[in-house]
Amino acid sequence: MPKNTMILILDLNFNMLQGNRLFSSVFQGETVKSELTNIVCSKSNNGKNNKFSFSLFLLNEIKEFTAQLYFEKNKYHLFIKECKTSKSIQDLTFKLKYYDLLTDLPNRHLFYMIFEKLLSKRSHLQHGIISLNLDGFRTVNDHFGHRAGDNLILLVTQKLKSYVSKSEYLFRMAGDNFLILKENVQDISELETLGSNLIDLICTIYPVEQMEMLLTASVGISHYPQHGADVDTLLKKADIALYDSKSRGYNNYKIFKPDMIKSTNAYVTLGADLRQAIENYNFELYYQPKVNASDFRVMGAEVLIRWKHSELGFITPDRFISIAEESGLIIPLGEWIIRETCKQLMEWDKDNHHDLIVSINLSMKQLAHKDFIDMVMGILCETHIDPKRLEFEITETVLMCDVNEVSEKVNRLKDIGINISIDDFGTGYSSLSYLKKLPIQTIKIDKSFIRDICSDDDDKAIVKATINMALSLNIDIIAEGVENIEQVNILRNFGCQYFQGYYFSKPIDKQNFIKYCEYKQQRHGMLAKLG
Structure with missing residues (x-):
């Protein structure tokens, strides 16, 4: 034989x-x-x-x-x-119907065919659905074009095909949505491990149009028979878990839970409400003080937005910024934040608070927008605010999206006089060479390193090294997430210059922020007299 x-x-x-x-x-x-x-x-x-x-x-x-x-x-x-x-005409027709033309992966129709046959066996076996969606993929299509988007999809497909085992089926459902059907799992924890591994697999740097971009994914998981007995129910619940994952921030996975249905409905409803909220300016700015490490005087604040929803009350940004990003509404929302911040600086100037510096978070979509620089300059002209009192915070992830464009925009902002800060430093994937190439004025050490600094020697070493590096490069350093005096003392000894966190103040509205500034100023004056 x-x-x-x-x-x-x-x-x-x-x-x-x-x-x-x-x-x-x-x-x-x-x-x-x-x-x-x-x-x-x-x-x-x-x-x-x-x-x-x-x-x-x-x-x-x-x-x-x-x-x-x-x-x-x-x-x-x-x-x-x-x-x-070679394939017959009949085989070619089958492939056109059941396969994705770009990736050559089986599509939604073949998924239904295979999974329905699998479930028709009515056996005791357990199976799982893993729904995977690329985070911020729309930005790639909008900014670089659909050809670049297709190339990125092909790179992700290669990664997924090289990873899935012979007991797993990989499908491209639509756009940047992939699905993995895993048969004969032992228990739901096996699906959880797969979800975690997929997040790590996708999270890396990809070449896009002769540049580099950090890409992440969100994953939702459902389990047969725990979450349903038919294909539509299981697929729907995997997608609900996916929505829940995205609503809590990118680059994570969630297994379906019944209470997600309500939160997912709310997520979809928020998306519909957000556009109207922007049109009606149903938002309020809050300010979290930044204090000088030497005397605790307030040197400025980070601007944080709150949505005043008619039914749900105040909604924090972690619940709606991702919606704004994906829908493109971050552009008008971001412009509103910058304009209102500058107007507030004008009001504080009237009360002789001329030295306060405020920082505003920027996303890649905002920074990449063709009219962003002109918009900022227009607002500065309208309000007559000194650009040096404005600071834009960008994350390391933003730095990895398009080095050349980010560098150009950041340098133009610097020329205007606006300061640039790297937010959540240490949690991204950027090279330290960016600190040398870009005009960065401030580094914010992420709170994840500050949280256990009193008990974790590794965190302590990382923070100390980061502070020393920043000081040697003449870059200001601020620690965020400071919550107790022990953290304050350690950071002071390391040479940290500024603090931000609940030990000093939670985010507060504009009236209470000024009261806080005045209280700190009066307290400093009293201590100076006693000294």
Whole structure:
């Protein structure tokens, strides 16, 4: 028998008894084996020898086989060879209907076909659906064009295809939505591990139009039979978990829970309400003080937005900024924040608070917008605010999106006189060379490193090294998330210049912010007299 022949022995009831090594390596998974058994049964011809051809979906593609079936000693002996011949018109039609043209992955239609057959077995086996969506992918299409978006989809597809096992089916459902069907899982924790691994797999740097971009993904997971008994229910609940994952921030995964249905409905409703809220300016700015490490005097604040929803009350940005990003509403919302901040600085000037510097968070979509610089300059002209009193905070992730464009925009902002700060420093994937290439005035050490600085030697070493590096580069350093005096003392000893956190103040409205500034100023004056 030739080496490329797969051999299978079955009993009279078509139960698989034994297969050679090649058969076991090609025909894997309960679904595949069940399909093959059904084919053999239909071709058995009442115990007579028979030759036939058949097709099966294996390893994310349709494969063609020829087979010879022999009946001997109350057993069926099946000899299978894979065909290398060209596809027929019928096969081509099948591929056009059931495969994605860009990635050559099976599509939504084939997913339904395979999973419905899998569930029709009514066995005790457990299965899982992992719904994966690329974070911020719309920005790639909008900013770089659909050809660049397609190339990025192909790179992600290569990564996913190289990772999925033979017991997992990979599909491209639509756009930047992928789905993995995992059969015969032992328990739901296996799906959780897969979700976590997929997040780590996607989160890396990709070349986009001769540049580099950091890409992340969000994942939603559902489990059969725990979350449903039919395909539509399981797919819907995986998507609900995906929405929940996105609503809590990018680059994470969630397993479906019943209470997500309410929160997902709220997420969708918020998206519809947000546009109207921007038109009606239903927002309020809050300010979290930044204090000088030497005397605790207020030197400025970070601007934080709150949405005044008519039914839900005040909504914090972590619940709606991602919606604004994906919908493109971050552009008008961001402009409103910058304009209102400058107007507020004008009001504070009237009360002789001329030295306060306020920082505003910027997203990549804002920074990449073609009219961003002109918009900022227009607002500065309207309000007559000194640009040096304005600071824009960008994350390391933004730096990785488009180095050349970010560098150009940041340098133009610097020329205007606006300060640039790196937010959440240490949590991104940027090279430290950016600190040398870009005109960065301030680094904000992420609160995740500050939280355990009193007890974690690694965090302590990272923070100390970061402060020393910043000071050697003449870059100001601020620690965010400072919550107790022990953290304050350690950071002071390391040479940290500024603090921000609940130990000093939570984010407060404009009236209370000025009261806080005046209180700190009076307290400093009293201590100076006593000294």
